[in-house]
Amino acid sequence: MRVPFYSQILTGRGIISGMGRFFRYFLRNTFYLGAISSECVAGAVRPSSWVLPVRQRFTRQILFGGVEAIPFTMFAGVTAGIVLTLNSYKFLEFTGQIDFLGPVLSILVIREAAPFFACVIIISASASAITTEIAMMRVNGEVDLLEGQGVNLVQFLVMPVRSDLRWRRRG
Template identity: 35%
Template sequence: MISFIKFIGRYSIELFVFLGKMFIFLVDSIYYIFIPPFKFRNFLRQVRFFGNKSMIVVIFTGAFSGMVLALQGYYALNKFGAEALLGPVVALSLIRELGPVLCALMVTGRAGSAVTAEIGIMRITEQIDALTVMAVNPMKYVVVPNILAGIVAFPLLTAVFDVIGIYGGYLVSVHALGLSEGTYFSQMELYVDMEDIRIGLYKSLSFGLLVTWICTFMGYTSGYGARGVSRATTNAVVLSSVVILLWDYMLGAFLL
């Protein structure tokens, strides 16, 4: 019993130390955003890395998500004779919930893992230490551009995801299930308002900050050797995915 209590206490202390380090890392990152000089070239490179390089996976995921929503939604609504509401169901599901969440998960797996591995390799090859020796702040050079790029790129990718998903639902609804094109879009215009779009925007912005914060922190504090980088990359993807789902529920409950 005593050994179990010691284990719980030791685990709790390690958890609070870890969370404290993450919080301090986030505060430092936000602080250095407003301290000149601004690494604009690094920022643009990371926006391209998060955005352009992730576009293909976002387009494919968005298209098939919209198709599946339309297909399953049609058979559910058909039981109640409400097939005309298929357009709003697809649009609201994507804009408020699935668009920000699935897009964030895809970008985390594709770009977030790469950022963690890149920074982790910089750590184990002492490139970050070299930046410090050359009087270059590694937080401003390595971390800040990634966080700003995530905040910018995630909402843009989510918008692309939503549009592609809605048109994917349109293809299935109109051309496969025989729903009227006018009904699909007119009902969508009637039920979807700016509040729904703002909720999706708030979620994508927060996901951009959370994912880049976690991934850069894991890479920045990774252990030495190939095992340390691989462990940091795995932990970054898993923790980011869990935090995305947890924060999505909390934000959805608050904004409901």
């Protein structure tokens, strides 16, 4: 049975070796993600990569994860704006610095809330769907079939998703 890497640290083969294994695990995954990212960017800037199935998948991703998430984004913005305004107003009025309400809100909303909420909305709206879709394709053997036909998996599966997420900067 395969055990997680952190259980080996806790159950004993030494702290140093555990840290070494952790950093090897971290570096291996980081380099793997970097390799996929590089291939995606290289494919996205090459016009010949945007064949019809890739464009169809890209459009479907925008419609599913971007357009359908607009009402929830607006709802989250309104809720966060009201909550941040009321809390900031109470605290600044208590301290006598009510003139700083505008700068405080601009910092809170633009610097902190908007990027964080954008990422949370992307994760909640798209991340689980993307992972489930690709994992089910893997389990059902569709990915093996594509590989057997010589199809570039990164170009046909990963690149439309990443390009779609890149254009959904709704913060």
